Amino acid sequence: MMVDVMQQLLPGFLIPYFNGLMQLGQDTFGSAWANILTLVWTVIKVMLIIAPLLLIVAYVTFWERKIIGWMQVRIGPNRVGPWGLIQPIADGLKLMLKEVVIPSGADRSVFLLAPVFAFAPALAAWAVIPFNATLVLANVNASLLYVMAMTSIGVYGIMLAGWASNSKYAFLGGMRSAAQLISYEVAMGLALVVVLMVSNSLNLGEIVKGQGQGRFAEMGLGFLSWNWLSLLPMFVVYLVSCVAETNRAPFDMAEGESEIVGFHVDYSGMAFAVFSLAEYSAMILCSTLTSLLFLGGWLSPVGFLPDSIFWLFAKISAIIFFFFWIRATFPRYRYDQIMRLGWKVFIPVCLIWVVVVGFWMMSPWNIWK
Amino acid sequence: MPDIQNYTLNFGPQHPAAHGVLRMVLELDGEVVMRADPHIGLLHRATEKLAETKTWVQSVPYMDRLDYMSMMCNEHAYCMAIERLLAIEVPIRAQYIRVMFDEVTRILNHLLWIGAHGLDVGAMTMVLYAFREREDLVDCYEAVSGARMHAAYYRPGGVYRDLPDSMPQYRESKWKSATEVKKINEVRSGSLLDFLGDFVSRFPKILDEYETLLTDNRIWKQRLVDVGIVSPERAMQLGFTGPMLRGSGIAWDLRKKQSYEVYDRLDFDIPVGVTGDCYDRYLVRVEEMRQSNRIIKQCIDWLRVNPGPVITDNYKVASPPRANMKSNMEELIHHFKLCTEGIHVPEGQVYSAVEHPKGEFGIYAISDGANKPYRLKIRSPGYVHLSAMNELTRGHMIADVVTMVGTIDIVFGEIDR
Numbered sequence: 001m002m003v004d005v006m007q008q009l010l011p012g013f014l015i016p017y018f019n020g021l022m023q024l025g026q027d028t029f030g031s032a033w034a035n036i037l038t039l040v041w042t043v044i045k046v047m048l049i050i051a052p053l054l055l056i057v058a059y060v061t062f063w064e065r066k067i068i069g070w071m072q073v074r075i076g077p078n079r080v081g082p083w084g085l086i087q088p089i090a091d092g093l094k095l096m097l098k099e100v101v102i103p104s105g106a107d108r109s110v111f112l113l114a115p116v117f118a119f120a121p122a123l124a125a126w127a128v129i130p131f132n133a134t135l136v137l138a139n140v141n142a143s144l145l146y147v148m149a150m151t152s153i154g155v156y157g158i159m160l161a162g163w164a165s166n167s168k169y170a171f172l173g174g175m176r177s178a179a180q181l182i183s184y185e186v187a188m189g190l191a192l193v194v195v196l197m198v199s200n201s202l203n204l205g206e207i208v209k210g211q212g213q214g215r216f217a218e219m220g221l222g223f224l225s226w227n228w229l230s231l232l233p234m235f236v237v238y239l240v241s242c243v244a245e246t247n248r249a250p251f252d253m254a255e256g257e258s259e260i261v262g263f264h265v266d267y268s269g270m271a272f273a274v275f276s277l278a279e280y281s282a283m284i285l286c287s288t289l290t291s292l293l294f295l296g297g298w299l300s301p302v303g304f305l306p307d308s309i310f311w312l313f314a315k316i317s318a319i320i321f322f323f324f325w326i327r328a329t330f331p332r333y334r335y336d337q338i339m340r341l342g343w344k345v346f347i348p349v350c351l352i353w354v355v356v357v358g359f360w361m362m363s364p365w366n367i368w369k
Numbered sequence: 370m371p372d373i374q375n376y377t378l379n380f381g382p383q384h385p386a387a388h389g390v391l392r393m394v395l396e397l398d399g400e401v402v403m404r405a406d407p408h409i410g411l412l413h414r415a416t417e418k419l420a421e422t423k424t425w426v427q428s429v430p431y432m433d434r435l436d437y438m439s440m441m442c443n444e445h446a447y448c449m450a451i452e453r454l455l456a457i458e459v460p461i462r463a464q465y466i467r468v469m470f471d472e473v474t475r476i477l478n479h480l481l482w483i484g485a486h487g488l489d490v491g492a493m494t495m496v497l498y499a500f501r502e503r504e505d506l507v508d509c510y511e512a513v514s515g516a517r518m519h520a521a522y523y524r525p526g527g528v529y530r531d532l533p534d535s536m537p538q539y540r541e542s543k544w545k546s547a548t549e550v551k552k553i554n555e556v557r558s559g560s561l562l563d564f565l566g567d568f569v570s571r572f573p574k575i576l577d578e579y580e581t582l583l584t585d586n587r588i589w590k591q592r593l594v595d596v597g598i599v600s601p602e603r604a605m606q607l608g609f610t611g612p613m614l615r616g617s618g619i620a621w622d623l624r625k626k627q628s629y630e631v632y633d634r635l636d637f638d639i640p641v642g643v644t645g646d647c648y649d650r651y652l653v654r655v656e657e658m659r660q661s662n663r664i665i666k667q668c669i670d671w672l673r674v675n676p677g678p679v680i681t682d683n684y685k686v687a688s689p690p691r692a693n694m695k696s697n698m699e700e701l702i703h704h705f706k707l708c709t710e711g712i713h714v715p716e717g718q719v720y721s722a723v724e725h726p727k728g729e730f731g732i733y734a735i736s737d738g739a740n741k742p743y744r745l746k747i748r749s750p751g752y753v754h755l756s757a758m759n760e761l762t763r764g765h766m767i768a769d770v771v772t773m774v775g776t777i778d779i780v781f782g783e784i785d786r
Contacts, residue, residue: 072497258386258489331588332491334768
């Protein structure tokens with residue numbers, strides 16, 4: 001695989017050298033060489049996803065500041081570089097150069113491990129995300145389960161950070177977020193159950209393809225055949241749960257900057273930056289999942305335009321914009337109110353809808369055949 | 370088994386929602402507050418003691434710095450106390466100007482409050498919207514007094530000088546182009562009254578905008594309704610005044626009940642709440658801004674057509690006009706005496722209170738006939754309201770403590786004095 005791609009991509013005069021290198025490897029490592037090549041190729045593909053992702057994360061923070069600034073009759077960052085475009089780089093540089101202060105009462109190893117726990121799953125989940133019909137790092141059949149599993153690990157980072165800081169505020173933040181994430185994971189999972197019922201697959205690519213079929217898709221009105229319309233309550237539950245899952249306003253009580261300042265109150269420098277990277281990559285991940293599961297992923301909304309990865313990016317951007325918008329508009333929920341919304345509203349709605357869709361699928365009016 | 374102890378949390382003074390230097394020791398059971406113990410004194414500047422060493426007029430700027438969000442109202446109570454001791458009459462135009470600026474101050478204070486309260490509860494956009502409007506009002510402060518915050522505009526016997534005929538203008542700069550400057554200077558082309566009149570005509574619409582953002586917002590209501598309920602009886606027992614008392618349904622407003630200056634000639638209503646929770650206090654304050662707007666409008670109309678002196682002609686209290694001072698021995702001596710000794714206030718004691726944006730702000734002064742107060746006591750509403758903190762927050766959650774700090778409208782300058 002890698003050899004084919006490289007032979008296509010490399011300029012002509014380099015190909016002999018490349019072939020020589022391959023030969024050398026074959027001679028040195030023998031039969032293990034093929035495995036090594038696969039490993040190298042996987043690492044390259046992982047880098048191809050992570051590097052742009054981190055860049056996007058940096059610029060999502062920039063756009064968040066810009067957009068919320070405009071909503072709040074401000075200008076937003078505009079000093080560093082043209083229109084402030086270098087701002088995220090400057091922020092990153094500043095955070096990297098700052099000292100990571102470790103409080104004396106903190107549990108050092110856990111304190112430093114916590115940001116990794118928060119960040120790693122948010123990146124690892126990207127492995128199974130399809131960008132179009134063929135472009136996917138790992139086309140796993142249970143990819144939806146894998147994503148769920150990965151995003152659930154993220155909460156450990158926050159809990160450990162709250163615990164290891166040995167600060168009462170951080171501890172409260174950690175406890176709050178543990179409770180919150182667990183409650184909304186349930187609602188989210190139930191919403192996903194409905195999606196996989198109708199699409200008959202746990203593979204994200206299959207789920208997207210399934211949304212491109214049906215009466216509306218044949219009429220050229222693809223956007224009406226996507227899951228958001230037929231599963232509207234689930235779409236709403238999932239989207240709101242996403243906001244809660246990623247600890248974004250108005251569900252940001254783990255951070256709750258005017259109440260308990262947050263689980264990462266004792267973090268500084270790069271350790272802090274990793275938390276915010278985790279938050280934003282989790283946000284992009286959630287937006288991507290919403291677009292794949294409910295908004296038809298890379299499918300074109302109308303028949304006369306081709307399907308393309310551009311649609312996926314447009315949908316992700318729209319959802320991220322929605323995240324910014326509600327952050328600028330809404331006050332923050334209180335802890336018990338978040339719990340009530342999760343357990344007393346979302347979970348019952350999901351359970352009822354699971355049953356309703358079950359009957360619907362068994363009835364003669366099943367639209368998902 | 371060891372005893373299970375409550376969690377003690379030190380809230381502030383370095384806390385984003387502590388509104389300055391509030392320090393509270395919270396005893397928590399999980400997230401539920403069992404006891405809140407506010408600690409004060411971190412901003413204590415001994416204003417009362419300092420006033421004993423300064424002449425009467427020299428203490429006026431100290432008053433600005435008490436509640437530094439409603440500056441002119443503080444001055445008002447202080448000047449009124451001196452005027453009562455002196456038994457002098459303030460010219461009618463000065464009274465109108467004072468009332469107008471009291472209401473401007475009320476709007477300034479409530480705008481800051483709505484912004485800070487919103488920010489505490491998580492609606493962070495409010496604070497920026499509120500500051501956009503505050504900008505126009507501090508411009509008015511600047512036009513009359515030269516200072517945008519600590520005005521020192523009221524004087525015993527009237528106000529420092531008459532309203533200006535022109536507003537300060539924006540100038541072209543690297544950041545503001547000529548066309549932009551022309552646009553923002555348009556409303557500033559007339560007198561202060563024109564500028565304020567323009568603001569007053571715009572302001573109700575702006576308030577409607579705020580209300581669309583908050584009043585019927587589900588989350589805002591969930592956070593405020595039935596939080597921190599104070600019954601009318603309890604509110605009176607605790608010594609609440611101002612919006613805190615009116616939120617509990619008692620229509621007590623010094624502007625109506627013990628009318629001072631020209632409030633009895635003006636037409637305005639007193640909003641009252643029903644349940645006495647944070648949401649009612651929010652509604653009361655928003656409505657107060659509308660009523661203040663009405664009062665300002667009436668004052669502008671009156672001030673436009675009624676010129677006159679703005680400070681008393683009793684030269685033992687206020688300086689004579691400068692022109693006379695240059696040519697007249699008598700006036701020169703008055704000026705000299707005022708500038709070296711200050712006012713001599715006759716022996717006696719007085720309590721004067723105004724309806725401050727936060728409640729009843731009172732000055733109790735004792736004079737022994739010298740040019741300085743013998744004793745000055747400041748009754749600040751925030752101090753009284755803060756003492757109810759424990760009662761307000763008990764049984765609520767941590768997030769509600771922040772709401773309560775917002776609803777009390779804490780400004781530490783007046784609490785610690």
